Amino acid sequence: MTTLVCTNASAAAPAAYASRTHQPRAHQSYTSFASYVRARGPVLLRTARSLTSNPSDAEDLLQTALTKTYVAWDRIEDHRALDGYVRRALLNTRTSQWRKRKIDEFACEELPEPAGLPEPDPAERQALHDAMWRAVMRLPDRQRAMVVLRYYEDLSESQTAEVLGVSVGTVKSAVSRALGKLREDPELVPVH
Numbered sequence: 001m002t003t004l005v006c007t008n009a010s011a012a013a014p015a016a017y018a019s020r021t022h023q024p025r026a027h028q029s030y031t032s033f034a035s036y037v038r039a040r041g042p043v044l045l046r047t048a049r050s051l052t053s054n055p056s057d058a059e060d061l062l063q064t065a066l067t068k069t070y071v072a073w074d075r076i077e078d079h080r081a082l083d084g085y086v087r088r089a090l091l092n093t094r095t096s097q098w099r100k101r102k103i104d105e106f107a108c109e110e111l112p113e114p115a116g117l118p119e120p121d122p123a124e125r126q127a128l129h130d131a132m133w134r135a136v137m138r139l140p141d142r143q144r145a146m147v148v149l150r151y152y153e154d155l156s157e158s159q160t161a162e163v164l165g166v167s168v169g170t171v172k173s174a175v176s177r178a179l180g181k182l183r184e185d186p187e188l189v190p191v192h
Helices: 002-012 015-020 023-051 055-071 079-100 122-137 141-152 157-164 168-184
Strands: none
Touching (some): 023 079, 122 141, 141 168, 157 168
């Protein structure tokens, strides 16, 4: 993956740079640059990924930074500090991309609110609430207690088991049976 970056990086160097250098030196520069990218590419890609949220954007960011590095390759005096140079290029490139991103805002008379779902009638909501509560009240005492603790009191399975002095498995199976009964309750069938 990063090997492709180094093979394309030579094509990205400006023609002026290529004309300034004679062929043997350019080949030597490319060879040392390519070996650097092969050796350090995965580490630099991890750095690029930490700067972006998308892996494809990270690869593009790294390729851009490596292109800038290749163009400046002969001007970099201390090749032991190349990682720092590339990291700075990554950061500067990412900052530039962030600054260039525009968010267009337009003044308007009315806010463009999305058309949401219509709110249910409060009377229908109350009727559904009452029907649900009546169905819960028809459950056996133990199942009702577990459903109330789990879904009305919002306790976890382990907390419900602790309150009732039973095992977590008992809570899971009893709640499962209770939910099955609620799904089949004739008063709640139209809700499905």
